[in-house]
Amino acid sequence: MAKFLMLGKYSAEAVKGIASERTKKVIEAIEKVGGKVNSMYALLGVYDLAFVVDLPGVNEAMKASVGITKLTGIAFTTAPAITVEEFDKILG
Helix, strand or coil: CEEEEEEEECCHHHHCCCCHHHHHHHHHHHHHCCCEEEEEEECCCCCCEEEEEEECCHHHHHHHHHHHHHHHCCEEEEEEECCHHHHHHHHC
């Protein structure tokens, strides 16, 4: 499994749907494509949400990102992530 960082930005319409029930549906959507949610954070600043997830690969990351956007109206930017230790090994 690969690690991905999903950064979400609420639209005005998406803010109206904030609810724990919708959060459960988001988790289910990630699990449906074979993923696992490690952590979810609400943010202040450029992005409103940050999820750290494990997914089988890029195809599943795209499915999860677009699927969650369709489900919630929240625009997501999704990027692969590696630990700094892994980064140092690759480039060091």
